[in-house]
Amino acid sequence: MPNVGKSTLLNAFMGEKMAIVSPKPQTTRQRLFGILNAEDFQMIFSDSPGFVLNPSYKLHEDMNMIVQTAFKDADIIILVNDGYNTLSEHEDLIKALEKLPVPKVVVINKIDQLKAERIESVKEEFTKAMPESKIFEVSALNKKGITPLIEHLIEHLPLHPAYYPKDEISDRPIRYFVSEMVREKIFLNYKKEIPYSTEVVTEDYKDEENIARITVMIYVERNSQKAIILGKHGAAIKNVGIQARKDIEEFIGKQVYLELTVKVRNNWRNDINFLKKSGYR
Ligand SMILES: Nc1nc2c(ncn2[C@@H]2O[C@H](COP(=O)(O)OP(=O)(O)OP(=O)(O)O)[C@@H](O)[C@H]2O)c(=O)[nH]1
Ligand SMILES: [Mg+2]
Structure with a gap:
């Protein structure tokens, strides 16, 4: 979904601002890799646009295509929700995700501004809709809850040589x-x-x-x-x-x-x- 904090989350993972962020939906239009390098792993975070539900321009169709491509080569998919989207908005997306043979993780973001009851009800909805996926509560803005999430991702990383030189942090010039x-x-x-x-x-x-x-x-x-x-x-x-x-x-x-x-x-x-x-x- 647009505006849920995907780019803010990428920046929190990377520990520096790489992706642009704004309060308006459809801020991100292209894919951006943030490459997190450590001694024993390399994790490539792919920030994507939010899915445009009613495309009005070819640009929107292209953005949706970019989201699809991101699905195709992901080893793990993080579905970000900010507690405001209803599950019905996610239905098609969840169906599409079910078909993909990779682990999925649900992130409930912006918990700094969500009431406890709201977090619980979102959690309940996603537990039902995606029972295989672990759910994490974070505040990407305040960098809360990021470490357990990264640890979980590391556990699910496939074994593979690093794709990028260890001193690179992005695929973009x-x-x-x-x-x-x-x-x-x-x-x-x-x-x-x-x-x-x-x-x-x-x-x-x-x-x-x-x-x-x-x-x-x-x-x-x-x-x-x-x-x-x-x-x-x-x-x-x-x-x-x-x-x-x-x-x-x-x-x-x-x-x-x-x-x-x-x-x-x-x-x-x-x-x-x-x-x-x-x-x-
Ligand atoms: N309160 C709060 N605001 C957040 C948090 N994470 C992101 N935001 C705000 O939510 C808005 C959208 O953040 P983005 O990171 O641009 O969201 P996005 O999902 O990348 O949006 P698109 O690229 O437009 O799809 C910005 O105003 C952020 O500051 C959070 O944890 N708490
Ligand atoms: Mg974005």
């Missing part, structure tokens, strides 16, 4: 993280349809000795949206730039010069070529 950090600020700074009409692409990344010079393109679907993204005298986009630059600097440990440009790309959410170029298909 730095440009991807830059685009995502800008996109997160757009999700946090704008309302309604604006974040959903926006795609972010890192066009250029020049790594100099003391500074990284980065050019980022923000695509929107209409001129009116471009005006909103820019804001009066460019004030709104300036804020996005300041906030994103701070995060990027922290992430790469270096000073950043960040240039943001806004461009209109008509109906990009249904534009197959654009979606391909942006990595959705």
Whole structure:
């Protein structure tokens, strides 16, 4: 389900912020691997978009396809619930999961804001629906309940040589993280349809000795949206730039010069070529 805290959970597993997070559903659009390395195991966490129940654009179909792909190569599946989704919303998903021959784990997230009775009733529902699966209660935000969950996952990891070199923490290049950090600020700074009409692409990344010079393109679907993204005298986009630059600097440990440009790309959410170029298909 969207917005239940999957990306926050990935960050809690990894012990650092890798995936972007926002209070709005459909924040995550692509898959991201967080690779957790220890002396005797390597665990690859795959954060995925939430399932879009009523796809309105090709983009949504692509996001749902990404969820399906994630199912296919998972060794363990973690179904995250935040106590607000009803089980009926999960029914199709649970049916699809039943067919997969891998262990599943249920995580009830956001327990910091759930009443004890609510947690109990969600637990009861999932015990009935997925009797084979162990249920964990966590607060990904406060990093509570994460250690027992990781220990359980380690127990169920298949025996296999490490897939990635032990010093890698992700499958994505730095440009991807830059685009995502800008996109997160757009999700946090704008309302309604604006974040959903926006795609972010890192066009250029020049790594100099003391500074990284980065050019980022923000695509929107209409001129009116471009005006909103820019804001009066460019004030709104300036804020996005300041906030994103701070995060990027922290992430790469270096000073950043960040240039943001806004461009209109008509109906990009249904534009197959654009979606391909942006990595959705
Ligand atoms: N109170 C509380 N809020 C949480 C917790 N985990 C996540 N959140 C909040 O829930 C919202 C959604 O979190 P995300 O991690 O973006 O959720 P997601 O499942 O990745 O969402 P999508 O990518 O949109 O599907 C954010 O506002 C988070 O801060 C938690 O344990 N407690
Ligand atoms: Mg997410």
